[in-house]
Amino acid sequence: MSWRRWPRTWASALRGCRVASRRTRSRLEAPTPRPRRQAVMLDTAEYALFSREEMDRRYARARALMEERGIDALVITGEENFQYFAGTCASIALHHSLTRPSVLVLPLDRDPVIITQSKIYILMSTYVSDIVEYFDVLQFPHQVIVDVLKGLSLKRSRVGVELGQEQRMGIPVGAYLALVDVLPTLSFVDAADIVIRLRIVKSxxxxxxxxxxxxxxxxxxxxxxxxxxxxxxxxxxxxxxxxxxxxxxxxxxxxxxxxxxxxxxxxxxxxxxxxxxxxxxxxxxxxxxxxxxxxxxxxxxxxxxxxxxxxxxxxxxxxxxxxxxxxxxxxxxxxxxxxxxxxxxxxxxxxxxxxxxxxxxxxxxxxxxxxxxxxxxxxxxxxxxxxxxxxxxxxxxxxxxxxxxxxxxxxxxxxxxxxxxxxxxxxxxxxx
Structure with missing residues (x-):
């Protein structure tokens, strides 16, 4: 392919993603879910790789940075970033399979929520108790994520996502654009600096x-x-x-x-x-x-x-x-x-x-x-x-x-x- 055709090709691809996101939006349910109940973090996890104190420190540091940026919640989808915030891995094949994405939502004022295809993979290795399952391998779980975000009743409506340098989202581009389209009251902003500042300093x-x-x-x-x-x-x-x-x-x-x-x-x-x-x-x-x-x-x-x-x-x-x-x-x-x-x-x-x-x-x-x-x-x-x-x-x-x-x-x-x-x-x- 000639380099002169690259801009046109990329533009076509982006238009395709937006069309896909509009189609996905039309399939999403309209009713606003009830506010989510406050789940309590577990005190123990039999096969946890980190102590509960370690995970609490990570969340506290993240929330301090979120407060500085005026961000209500982080939506974490990248494989390593998910592992960092969950303290475990929900993937059965790491980067070798792109189906079954897992998402962690870290609100500013409450405990995190994990969205994954099968919570049995992580139940014994994470302290997060609020785990939402989905079961469709052919369709991204848009509605589940929409329900979680709406149910959090975010105050400032600013959501941080992994968009910046050396970050890779763990969901399709079209899926991300669909979430942006269907949640017009939320402002999605780059939170790469928060993720990097957290992971750059090791405990x-x-x-x-x-x-x-x-x-x-x-x-x-x-x-x-x-x-x-x-x-x-x-x-x-x-x-x-x-x-x-x-x-x-x-x-x-x-x-x-x-x-x-x-x-x-x-x-x-x-x-x-x-x-x-x-x-x-x-x-x-x-x-x-x-x-x-x-x-x-x-x-x-x-x-x-x-x-x-x-x-x-x-x-x-x-x-x-x-x-x-x-x-x-x-x-x-x-x-x-x-x-x-x-x-x-x-x-x-x-x-x-x-x-x-x-x-x-x-x-x-x-x-x-x-x-x-x-x-x-x-x-x-x-x-x-x-x-x-x-x-x-x-x-x-x-x-x-x-x-x-x-x-x-x-x-x-x-x-x-x-x-x-x-x-x-x-x-x-x-x-x-």
Whole structure:
């Protein structure tokens, strides 16, 4: 398709969504439901992943931010955002199935409401007691959500939804537009800033899962470096082996496995059946999930004895990373850390693969429920670091013709930072 046709195509798609939303609106029932009774949060949940106190703190922080913005309720639909506010997962297949969306409504002045297809999935792992079920897999549950929102009798009629940067709603665009159409007395506004400000600062309970994810990732990767890579293996073989070892070491699943090879397409999530060759520098960039939380960081090895050029590139990347990490503390801006990275690259006599990376890309990012979250170590990200922020330092450089990526994950503390990734920093040499 020619790029000149894109605007017309997008406009047609949007018109189609609006037509669909009008059709949906015509099917919705007109009567206003009675006000919803006040449900009481449960004190215990047998298989909860978080304490009741942890969830109460999340809701209290959210409501304080909602009050600042004059927002009466949040409508949460994104998968990870739903998990954050519900403390559990209602999906049977995470992002691998787009049917059966779940929605959490957090009012300003009462306990949350969950709308999901089958409450039996979450009854034993959430403290939310007000759970509304629906059963149609072919049609989005518009009327259920409309009834819930109308029944809350919102005072200011402002509803926050996930519309901004690095947010993905978990419902179809047409479904969202239909809700906007059928609820003309409500004003739907972007609440991405609220969600980001909440998730960017991790609690002790969240950090415990992230630490475990880093430990699992470290053990799995060192096992594959010890004896898991042999001549005759392909890139796909390495990725599959790493995924298996993450499960064996206690991970629930893998976030991703990227092979850092200086070859076209090596970062593909469907690794090629391309054989490994002696002399390569191989980076395995991967992360284990432990429950809802993951990490993302690589370690490097060579297939055979490392060359002097490979050793120099590895040392230089680690030194740049060290300089960045030393600057991590409360009050520092992400853009400040980016300047330190650029200065370190220049001091090492190294380069980056593409000059635009120095402006538009990043040398690190937040981590937690996803492998990449705000904030970003980018020259235009002026987020001020504060205790509880988890982010990585990630310089990727080319020196003497050798590409090397390094990354560590840190949490900002009251007086500096703590490095969460404690895996060995040596350049492993694999007999090959």
């Amino acid at each position: 002790r309970e969240e950090l415990a899962y992230i630490r475990r994810a880093a430990e699992v990732t470290s053990r799995a990767r060192q096992r594959i470096f010890d004896d898991g890579i042999v001549p005759g293996m392909t890139e796909r073989d390495v990725a599959r082996t790493m995924r298996r070892l993450i499960l064996e070491e206690g991970g629930d699943r893998t976030s991703f496995v990227h092979l850092q090879l200086d070859l076209p397409g090596s970062k593909n999530q469907f690794p090629y059946e391309r054989p490994l060759t002696r002399g390569m520098m191989l980076g395995i960039d991967a992360g284990a999930y432990v429950r809802m939380y993951t990490v993302d960081y690589p370690r490097m090895a060579t297939l055979g004895e490392a060359s002097e050029a490979q050793k120099r590139a590895h040392r230089a990347a680690r030194e740049i990373n060290r300089r960045m990490a030393e600057a991590l503390r409360p009050g520092v801006k992400c853009s400040d850390i980016h300047r330190i990275a650029v200065a370190g690259i220049e001091a090492a006599g190294a380069t980056v693969d593409r000059p635009e990376k120095l402006v538009g890309s990043r040398f690190g990012h937040g981590q937690g429920m996803l492998i990449t979250e705000p904030p970003n170590i980018n020259p235009r990200d002026h987020t001020v670091l504060e205790p509880g922020v988890v982010l990585s330092t990630e310089p990727g450089i080319r020196l003497d013709g050798v590409y090397c990526l390094w990354e560590d994950v840190h949490v900002i503390t009251e007086d500096g930072h703590e490095q969460l990734t404690t895996e060995t920093e040596e350049l492993r040499e694999i007999a090959f």
